[in-house]
Amino acid sequence: MKVCTPASGDSVTTITSTTTATTKNTQVSSASDAFSNHGDDGYYGTPQVEGYATIFQRQDGGGDTGDCGQNGELCTTVDYVLFHVTRNSNVALREFLLDQNGNSFAGEGIIGMGCVSNEVISYSNVSDSDGWKPYTISAEDTTKIMASTANSPIAINVSRSKLTTGGGAPTCYSHFATFTLAD
Numbered sequence: 001m002k003v004c005t006p007a008s009g010d011s012v013t014t015i016t017s018t019t020t021a022t023t024k025n026t027q028v029s030s031a032s033d034a035f036s037n038h039g040d041d042g043y044y045g046t047p048q049v050e051g052y053a054t055i056f057q058r059q060d061g062g063g064d065t066g067d068c069g070q071n072g073e074l075c076t077t078v079d080y081v082l083f084h085v086t087r088n089s090n091v092a093l094r095e096f097l098l099d100q101n102g103n104s105f106a107g108e109g110i111i112g113m114g115c116v117s118n119e120v121i122s123y124s125n126v127s128d129s130d131g132w133k134p135y136t137i138s139a140e141d142t143t144k145i146m147a148s149t150a151n152s153p154i155a156i157n158v159s160r161s162k163l164t165t166g167g168g169a170p171t172c173y174s175h176f177a178t179f180t181l182a183d
Helices: 030-034 091-099 139-147
Strands: 013-015 048-059 077-087 110-117 120-127 131-137 154-159 178-181
Touching (some): 048 110, 048 139, 077 139, 077 154, 110 131, 110 139, 120 139, 131 139, 139 154, 139 178
Parallel strands (some): 013 131
Antiparallel strands (some): 077 110, 110 120, 120 131
C-alpha cells in the first residue's frame, strides 16, 4: 500500500477541530446556504453536510508519470475515504455532486476526502487562490470521521474554493479544500 505524503519541502496545511462528533439527531445548520453556483466561476463555498465515511481501495495512478500498469508492473492501492452524504439542505451542493457523477473523487451523494494512512487523512486540492496545496486532517478528527457509520453519522463543514480551470488530479485528491467537524 502506498502512503500519500507531500513531496519533501512542501508545506502542509493540517486541519484540526476542537468539536466533538455529532449524532444522527443533529440538525444541519443554515451554514449550508454558503455554497452556491457562481456561474462561470463554478461552485464554491462552505456547506455543512451529515453522513459517514467508508474506505475505498483506490488504485494509485502512477504518480506524476501516470504509467502504472502500462509496462506490466503491479499497481499499488491506497485507502481512499469516501464521505456518504445522508443529509444536505444545500441544493447547489446536490447539483455539484450530481454533476460529478462518474468522477472518481465525488458523485451523487458522495464526497471524496483523500487517502487515510498513519491515522490521518491527507489529500491535495487546487484552487485559483492557492494553486495546488497539500492538506492533512488531524489524527483526532480523522478518528472521529472514520468512526462514523450509517447509523451514527457526523456533521462536517466542507469548503470548496473558487476553481475556474480543470484537469487531471493525483490519487489522493479532493474537490474540497477543508473538512472540519461541525459544532
